[in-house]
Amino acid sequence: MPQDNKHCADSTISRRRFMQAAVAAGAVAVVPAGMAVNSCAPSGLQEDKPEPRDPDAVATNISSALAVPKTEISMPGPFPGRVACVTHSGVTKGQKPNHGEPQAVAAMLAAGMKELTGEKDPRDAWARFFQRGDRVGIKVNPVGGKLLSNTHELNRAIINSLVEIGVSSSDIVLWDREEDLLYDAGCTPENYPDIRCSAMCYLEEEDGKKVIKGKDRIDKNVYYEFDIEQQYDEYFTPYMINTGRRSYFAKLVTEEMDKIINVPVLKNSGPMVTLCLKNLSYGSTSNCRRGHLIMNRYIAEVCAFPPLRDKVVLNIVDGLRGCYEGGPAANAQYIWQSNTIWAATDPVAADAVCWDLIAQKRIEKGIATQEQVEEGKKQFDFLVRAENLGQGVFKSREIEHRTSKLA
Amino acid sequence: MLYLIIAATALLAAPADEDIFTLLPGNGVPEGWELPEAPQLFPREALFSHINGGAELYLQYGFDRLALADYEKGSLEVRVEIYKMNDAEAAAGIFAENSKGVEKSDKFGKACTLDQYQIIFHRDRYYVSVTCYEPSEELQAAMETLAAAVDEAIVNESK
Numbered sequence: 085m086p087q088d089n090k091h092c093a094d095s096t097i098s099r100r101r102f103m104q105a106a107v108a109a110g111a112v113a114v115v116p117a118g119m120a121v122n123s124c125a126p127s128g129l130q131e132d133k134p135e136p137r138d139p140d141a142v143a144t145n146i147s148s149a150l151a152v153p154k155t156e157i158s159m160p161g162p163f164p165g166r167v168a169c170v171t172h173s174g175v176t177k178g179q180k181p182n183h184g185e186p187q188a189v190a191a192m193l194a195a196g197m198k199e200l201t202g203e204k205d206p207r208d209a210w211a212r213f214f215q216r217g218d219r220v221g222i223k224v225n226p227v228g229g230k231l232l233s234n235t236h237e238l239n240r241a242i243i244n245s246l247v248e249i250g251v252s253s254s255d256i257v258l259w260d261r262e263e264d265l266l267y268d269a270g271c272t273p274e275n276y277p278d279i280r281c282s283a284m285c286y287l288e289e290e291d292g293k294k295v296i297k298g299k300d301r302i303d304k305n306v307y308y309e310f311d312i313e314q315q316y317d318e319y320f321t322p323y324m325i326n327t328g329r330r331s332y333f334a335k336l337v338t339e340e341m342d343k344i345i346n347v348p349v350l351k352n353s354g355p356m357v358t359l360c361l362k363n364l365s366y367g368s369t370s371n372c373r374r375g376h377l378i379m380n381r382y383i384a385e386v387c388a389f390p391p392l393r394d395k396v397v398l399n400i401v402d403g404l405r406g407c408y409e410g411g412p413a414a415n416a417q418y419i420w421q422s423n424t425i426w427a428a429t430d431p432v433a434a435d436a437v438c439w440d441l442i443a444q445k446r447i448e449k450g451i452a453t454q455e456q457v458e459e460g461k462k463q464f465d466f467l468v469r470a471e472n473l474g475q476g477v478f479k480s481r482e483i484e485h486r487t488s489k490l491a
Numbered sequence: 492m493l494y495l496i497i498a499a500t501a502l503l504a505a506p507a508d509e510d511i512f513t514l515l516p517g518n519g520v521p522e523g524w525e526l527p528e529a530p531q532l533f534p535r536e537a538l539f540s541h542i543n544g545g546a547e548l549y550l551q552y553g554f555d556r557l558a559l560a561d562y563e564k565g566s567l568e569v570r571v572e573i574y575k576m577n578d579a580e581a582a583a584g585i586f587a588e589n590s591k592g593v594e595k596s597d598k599f600g601k602a603c604t605l606d607q608y609q610i611i612f613h614r615d616r617y618y619v620s621v622t623c624y625e626p627s628e629e630l631q632a633a634m635e636t637l638a639a640a641v642d643e644a645i646v647n648e649s650k
Contacts, residue, residue, distance in 0.1 A: 180625045181608070227543045230568075230624045231608060262540065320536035353544055366544070373539060376547065410589055413545030416609035416622065417593045450592045 139378040144310040149389040150473070157343075158394045159387070161429025162212070165477035165484050167437045168199035168427045172490040176404050176421045181231045182270060184404045189237040191490055193245065193400070196427035199486045207249055213397045213429075214343060216250035221341035221395075222258050225349045225363050226269030228407070228414035233269035234347055235404045238425065242345060242400065243279060253278040259336055261367045262323070263287060284334040284370065285323055296322035302332035302370050303339065308386045314374035325370035332370045337391040344396045346431065350406030350422060350438055355452065355460035357439045358412045360399045360431035361387050361470055368392060384469035387431070393475065399434050401426040408445035420445070432467055432476025433483045439467075440480075511558040514573050514617070514644040521636040523564050530560040552584045553577030555616075562637065567623075569633050573641060574618040586613035599638045600645075607631065610638045614645045 175188040197209035214220060222242060224234040239258060247253055256279040260266045263283035271281050285298040307330040316324050326332065337344065348363035365386035366372045375382035387393060403425055409418040422441070428434035439461070446452040452460070471478040509532060518525040534556050538546040541557065555575040562569045576582040586602065589611055593604045600612030600619065607626040612619050621638045623630040 227545070230570075231622060262543075264540075265543070317536040319534055320539065323540045354548070358544065376544070409591060411545070413542040415589050415611070416606045417590065417604055417611075419608075 139381050142310050142312060142378050142381070144381065144385060145308065146385045146388060146473075149385070149393070152390050154474070155394050157213075157397050159392075159396060159429075159431060159474075160433070160476035161397055163200060163429045165430055165433050165482050166200060166428060167430070167433050167483060167485050168196045169424060169437070169485060169487040170196045170199065170427075170490060171422075171424045171487075173423055174491055175423050181405065181419075182233050182235055184235045184237045186237045186240070188490070189235065189404070190241040190244070192425050193238065193241045193427075195488055195490060196400070196425055197245070199488055200427045200429070206245065210245050210249045214246055214249060214251055216252070217255075218251055219255045219340065219342045220246055220251055220257075221336060221344045222256065223344055223346045223348075223363060223367055223396075224258060224260055224266070224269075224271060225347070225351075225358070225367070225412075226260050226262075226265040226271060227358075227412045228349060228351065229265070229268055230270070231416060232349060232351065232405060232407055232411075232414035232419055234271070234349060234402050236270060236275065238347070238400070238402050238404065239271070239276075242347070243276075254280075256280070257282050257336070257341065259283060261285060261334070261372075282336060282340075284336060284368075285325065298322070298325040298370065301335050302326070303335045304332055306333040306338045306389065306391060307331060308333075308369060308382070308389060310378060310381075312374055312377050314371075314377070316373070324373055327371060331372055331375065331386070333389065333391050334368050334370075337368050337395065341395060343398075344392070346396050346399045347402055348399075350401055350403035350424075350442070351411035352408050352442050352446070353412045355446075355456065356464035356466075357435065357442055359401060359435045359438050360428075361435055361466060361475075364392050364396060364431070380464060380466040380469055383466040384473055384475070387470060387475055388473045396431065397429060399426075399428045399431045401428075401434055401438055403438065403441075406442065406445075408442050408449060409451045418449075430476035432470045432478050435467055436478050436480065436483060437485055511556060511573060511575055514641055514648065515558060515560045515571060516562075516637055516640040516644075520640050521633050524562045524569070524633060525564070526560055527563050528561065530558055533557040533559065548588060549574065549576075549585060552588075553581040562633070564633070567627075567630060567633070569630065569637060570620075570622045571637055571641060572620045572622070574620075576616050576618060579613075579616050582613040582616050582618045585618045586611065589618075598635075599642045603638070605635075610634050612638065612642065614642060615649055617645050619645075 170192045172188045172192050175184045194206035197206050201209040201212055203209040226233040258271050258281045261284050263286040266283050273281055284301050287294045288297050302325055309330045346360055346364055348359045351358050361383045365383045403422045405419055406422040407418045426434050443457040467478045512530050515530055533541050553576055558573045560571050590604045595602045600614035603612030610621045619641050621634045623634055
C-alpha cells in the first residue's frame with residue numbers, strides 16, 4: 085500500500101530545546117509526580133524528578149498527521165464504540181502461562197468476530213476486514229515474558245482465520261518493537277514456521293559479537309516529533325535506535341504491512357493501563373522512552389499518524405490472563421485468569437472497557453480506592469485525547485458492550 | 492534474551508560489575524539443575540530493554556544493576572533475577588510495590604511472598620525474584636532452594 089509520507093516531514097516544531105535531563109531517563113516514571121506511587125511509597129523512593137513540564141505546552145507535529153484525510157478503514161473503523169466481549173471459564177484451566185485450550189480459544193475468537201460484525205459465519209466477519217493479497221501484521225505484547233504475554237493459541241487462531249479467507253501465510257508477520265522480548269515470549273520462527281516473526285530492534289552478529297541494530301528498520305520519512313530530547317547512554321541508545329526530537333515509525337508499519345491486527349495483553353501500567361493504544365504507540369516507534377515525558381499525548385498522537393490510524397483495522401485484547409498490578413512487567417501474584425477476549429475496531433472503546441475491568445479488580449484487591457482510580461483516569465487522559473483526535477469513543481454512555489459467555 | 496548475555500557482559504560489563512554474579516547459585520543447585528548459559532547483566536540504563544516501561548519504577552527508587560540467570564532441568568525452567576538497588580530502602584520499596592495486598596512471609600529475606608509461579612523477597616540492598624512458568628511441586632521445591640541459596644549468599648556477603 086503506497087503512501088505519501090511527505091506530510092510527516094513538514095514539521096514546524098519549535099527549535100526550543102528542553103533539558104538534556106539524562107537523569108530524566110530514570111526519573112520520569114510511568115506514574116507522574118503526586119500519583120499513587122508517591123502517596124504510598126516507602127521512604128526509599130528517590131526524588132530524582134525532572135523539571136515539571138506541561139504536556140500541552142510542548143510543540144508536536146500532530147497537525148501534519150491530521151492534515152492527511154482519513155480513509156474508509158481508518159480508526160475507529162466501521163464499529164465505533166462497539167466492543168464484543170467473550171468469556172470461557174475453562175479456557176486456561178490446566179494450561180501453562182501464555183497458553184490456552186486451542187479449541188476453546190478458537191471458538192472464543194470466532195464468537196467475538198461474529199458479535200462484533202453481526203455476521204453469522206466467522207469467515208464473513210474476517211472477510212469484512214481482510215482479503216487475499218493483504219499483508220497483515222499482528223502486533224503482540226511480549227513485555228511480560230513467559231508469564232504474561234500473548235496466548236500462543238490465540239495468535240494461532242488469528243493466523244488460521246486469516247489463512248482461511250485467503251490471506252497467504254507468507255504475508256503474515258507477528259511483530260513487536262524488540263526481537264529479544266518477542267523471542268523470549270515464544271514468538272519465534274521455530275514456533276511459527278509458516279509466518280514471519282519480526283521486530284524493529286534486532287540482534288546481529290558483527291565481528292563475533294551480537295550487536296543491537298535497527299537503524300535500517302526505521303522510516304526516516306515518517307515520524308512523530310516533539311521538542312523534548314532525552315539522552316541515553318551508550319548501552320541503551322541502540323534500543324532506542326536514535327536520539328533527538330523525532331520518534332521514527334518502524335518500516336514494518338509504514339512499508340511492510342497493509343493492515344494491522346493489534347493484540348495487546350490485559351495489563352495495568354501503574355494506575356493506568358497498557359492496552360490497545362499504548363501497545364501501538366510505544367511498539368511502533370523509535371526513541372520512544374522520552375515519550376513518557378508527555379505520555380498521554382504520545383500515546384494518543386502517535387496513533388493518529390496514518391501508518392497506525394489507517395492500518396489498524398482490528399483490535400483483539402488478549403485477556404485470557406490479566407494483571408491488575410505490577411504491569412507492564414509480570415508479577416505472578418497479580419495475575420489472574422480472566423478467561424476473556426475483546427474484539428473491536430475502535431481501540432479507544434476497547435481500552436475504556438478493559439480499563440474499567442482492571443480498575444474494578446484493583447479496588448476489589450485493595451490496590452486502589454475508587455477515588456484513586458477516578459483520579460488516575462483524570463490524570464492519564466490519553467483516551468480523552470484519542471477521542472478528541474477522532475480515534476474512537478471514550479464516553480461510557482456511547483459504548484456498546486456486547487458480552488457473551490461460551491462456557 | 493540469550494543474545495543479551497554477550498551484549499551486556501562482553502561489551503560493557505567491567506569485572507567489578509559482575510560481582511553480583513557471585514550471589515547466583517551455580518550448577519547443581521538444586522541437584523540436577525544447571526545453568527546452560529552464562530548469567531546476564533543489565534546495567535542501569537539497560538533495564539528498560541529487559542522490562543520496558545516496568546523499569547521506570549525501579550529507576551525511580553534507585554536501581555543499580557540486575558543479574559539474571561535461567562536454570563534448567565530437562566524441560567523445566569526457573570529464572571532468578573537479583574536486582575541490586577542503591578540501598579536497602581530502595582529494595583524494600585520495590586518489594587513493597589510488588590507485594591501490595593499480598594500475604595507476606597519471613598521464609599526468605601526480610602520479607603517475601605510465595606506464589607506457585609513466583610517467590611519475591613528483599614534483603615539488604617537486593618530485591619530478588621524467582622520465577623517458574625508452570626505450577627508443579629518439583630518447580631516449587633526448586634524455586635525455594637534457589638531462593639534460599641540467593642538469600643544465604645546475600646547474608647554472607649554482608650558479613
